[in-house]
Amino acid sequence: MSERRVVVTDCPGGPLLVRGADEVVGVDGSTARVERAVVAVCRCGRSDRMPWCDDSHRDRRRKTKP
Amino acid sequence: MRLPAPCGPLSEGVVETLRARPAGPHAVPEPRAMGDVTYPLTDRDFQLALWILYELHYRGFEDVEDPGAEWDPLLMVSRAALERTFEHAVRRLVGEASQDAPALADLGDTPAAQVTAALVRMTARSGPSEVAQFLHRRATREEFRAYLAERAVYHLRESDPQSFVLPRIGGAAKVALAELQYDEYGGGRPDRLHQALFARALASLDLPTDLAPYVERATGATLASVNLMSLFALNRRLRGAAMGHLAAFEATSSLPCERILRGARRLDLPEAVQDYYDEHVEADAVHEQLAIRGICAALVEDEPDLAPDVVLGATACLAVDGLAGEVLLDGWHGRRDARAAG
Numbered sequence: 001m002s003e004r005r006v007v008v009t010d011c012p013g014g015p016l017l018v019r020g021a022d023e024v025v026g027v028d029g030s031t032a033r034v035e036r037a038v039v040a041v042c043r044c045g046r047s048d049r050m051p052w053c054d055d056s057h058r059d060r061r062r063k064t065k066p
Numbered sequence: 067m068r069l070p071a072p073c074g075p076l077s078e079g080v081v082e083t084l085r086a087r088p089a090g091p092h093a094v095p096e097p098r099a100m101g102d103v104t105y106p107l108t109d110r111d112f113q114l115a116l117w118i119l120y121e122l123h124y125r126g127f128e129d130v131e132d133p134g135a136e137w138d139p140l141l142m143v144s145r146a147a148l149e150r151t152f153e154h155a156v157r158r159l160v161g162e163a164s165q166d167a168p169a170l171a172d173l174g175d176t177p178a179a180q181v182t183a184a185l186v187r188m189t190a191r192s193g194p195s196e197v198a199q200f201l202h203r204r205a206t207r208e209e210f211r212a213y214l215a216e217r218a219v220y221h222l223r224e225s226d227p228q229s230f231v232l233p234r235i236g237g238a239a240k241v242a243l244a245e246l247q248y249d250e251y252g253g254g255r256p257d258r259l260h261q262a263l264f265a266r267a268l269a270s271l272d273l274p275t276d277l278a279p280y281v282e283r284a285t286g287a288t289l290a291s292v293n294l295m296s297l298f299a300l301n302r303r304l305r306g307a308a309m310g311h312l313a314a315f316e317a318t319s320s321l322p323c324e325r326i327l328r329g330a331r332r333l334d335l336p337e338a339v340q341d342y343y344d345e346h347v348e349a350d351a352v353h354e355q356l357a358i359r360g361i362c363a364a365l366v367e368d369e370p371d372l373a374p375d376v377v378l379g380a381t382a383c384l385a386v387d388g389l390a391g392e393v394l395l396d397g398w399h400g401r402r403d404a405r406a407a408g
Contacts, residue, residue, distance in 0.1 A: 011355045013186070036253050038245060040352040048324075053351040055320030058190060 015040035015053035024051045069118065069127045070281045074111025076100070076148070080118050083141065084130045100147060106155045106290075107389060113289035116152060117219075117281065119145040120296040124226060149297055156294065156382050163385045170373055177370040178363040184377050185310070185358045188384065189317035197391045198322035200398065201329040209398055210333055211271050214264075216394060218273075218280040220292050221264035225250035227295035228312050234305045237368050242360025243309070246316075246353050260349075263342045270336035285397075287390040294386050298379055306372030309365055310379030313357035318384065319350035 009017040018024075019038050023031045032051050040053035047054045069085065072078040106112045121127065122136040135141060173183040194202070201213060225247060232243055252259035265275040274280075281289075298308035327343035366373045 009355075009359075011359060014355055015351065017352065017355055036249055036349070036352070038249070038352050038356065040348070040355060049348060052348050054324060054347050055351045055354065058317075059194075059321055 011040075014057060015043055017041075026051060067121075067125065067127055067276060067278045068129045070114065070278055072111075073114055075102070076111045076115035077118065080115045080141075080144070083144075084118070084122075084127065084132075084135060100151060103151060106151050107159065107386065108286045108290065108393065110286035110289065112148065112151070113286045113293055114281070116145070116148045116293050117289050119148070120293060120300065123230075123296070123300060124223060149301070152290075152293065152297060156297075156386065157378070159385045159389075160378055160381045164377075164381050167377075167381075170377065177366040177373040181310075181366045181373050181376050182358055182363050185313050185317065185362060185380055188377075188380060189314055189354075194321045194325045195318075195388075195391055196395055198325040198329075200395065202325035202332070203329070205329055205333070205398075207333050207335070210329065210335065210339075211273060212398075213394070214268060214271065214339070215273060215280055216284060216288055218264070218268060219277065219284045219288055220295075222261055222275070222277050222280070223292070224260045224264065226261075227299040228308065230299040231305050231308045234302050235309070235365055235368075238364035239309070239361045239368060242356050242364060243312075245360070246312075246356045249349055249353065258345075260342075260345070263338075263345060266338040267336075267342040270338035285390070285393050287386075287393040291387050291390040294382060298382075304375065304379070306365065306369070306375030307379030307382065309357070309361050310376035310381075311383040312379075313354070313362050313376070314380035314383040315387070316350050316353040316357045320347050320354065323347045323350060 004020055006018065006020040009019075011017060017038055018034070018041055021034050021039070023033050024039075024041060025031050041051050042049075042053045042056075044057040046056035046059075048056065069081050070077075072081045103109050103112045118127075119141060122130070122141070126136070132138070167184070167188070170177075170180045170184060173187070174180040197213070201210060205213065228243065229247055232240060232247070235243065248254075250260050252262070256262070268275050295308070295311060298304045298311055323343045323346040327340060327347065330339045330343060362376050366376060
């Protein structure tokens with residue numbers, strides 16, 4: 001039971017929920033540390049906080065910048 | 067915290083009762099005064115009376131001497147009377163808000179699929195709220211401070227109502243709620259407790275960090291939005307509505323928080339203010355999935371009869387919080403108009 005498992009949960013139309021990971025590695029080799037028990041990893045590519053989901057998949061309008 | 071100053075016959079009744087030395091049964095608020103409430107959702111006196119009664123179940127008041135006040139039978143009768151009127155008004159508002167909503171049965175084959183589709187559908191339509199857009203683009207530093215002060219009534223108690231639901235549900239839904247609450251409560255780190263993050267944001271703007279001054283100034287609609295969570299969370303029969311409310315709340319939080327964060331950056335507000343909203347963009351994107359799929363879908367799989375209540379709670383969240391937002395915007399626009407005219 002003490003064996004650690006990384007579990008990925010599919011959220012249709014939304015991100016992947018990841019439990020038990022330490023870091024997420026991008027295609028450019030950059031690593032993002034996992035700081036919470038469950039993280040949401042972006043799948044739509046629209047997030048401003050890659051690799052994390054920022055709910056941009058909900059925002060149907062064009063992205064606004066500060 | 068000390069008892070807030072009452073603002074009408076109902077809150078006066080509750081405050082007087084709680085100030086009385088413990089000696090036998092207390093008087094309940096005058097039933098006559100209830101008849102004078104025309105629209106409980108924005109009635110400050112009504113909502114303050116109910117808020118004070120609910121607060122007895124959270125942290126209580128240092129100037130209430132009776133340690134048994136929380137479960138005083140006559141205060142419970144009093145609370146139940148206020149709750150009946152409140153719930154009736156909420157259900158009416160929800161009825162109006164969901165006239166065009168599709169029937170649950172048309173949204174999927176199982177209660178879990180129906181509830182998931184309904185929650186995604188009703189929260190997908192709401193972009194960043196007008197309040198968030200105002201804070202993003204237009205608000206002055208003073209208006210931003212006023213927003214934090216108005217929301218303090220909730221954020222200084224953030225996530226506490228939903229904790230009352232943990233023992234009332236089981237299985238996968240309980241596990242997912244515990245997981246969500248663990249994150250809200252700092253994920254094992256007291257310095258990341260969301261309530262504490264908000265208190266630090268208030269302090270960084272030289273605002274008090276205790277709840278009392280905010281309760282005394284909050285609008286009736288803001289108190290109603292907080293009382294709604296207690297109504298759902300403290301009545302076991304409404305546990306489905308409590309979780310639907312949570313799902314709608316979380317699913318409509320990330321995008322507004324991102325806007326508010328940009329507003330805070332635009333105004334160069336202290337790091338602690340930015341930190342609070344920054345944390346909530348990512349956290350609430352996770353919580354949304356946990357709440358809709360982890361909690362609500364699992365809950366109705368376990369208890370299919372709760373499906374309509376989950377939708378009720380979510381609709382109520384959007385409608386009542388929308389009302390509080392409108393009151394806030396009216397206040398800002400009114401003051402701006404007054405300044406322009408004066």
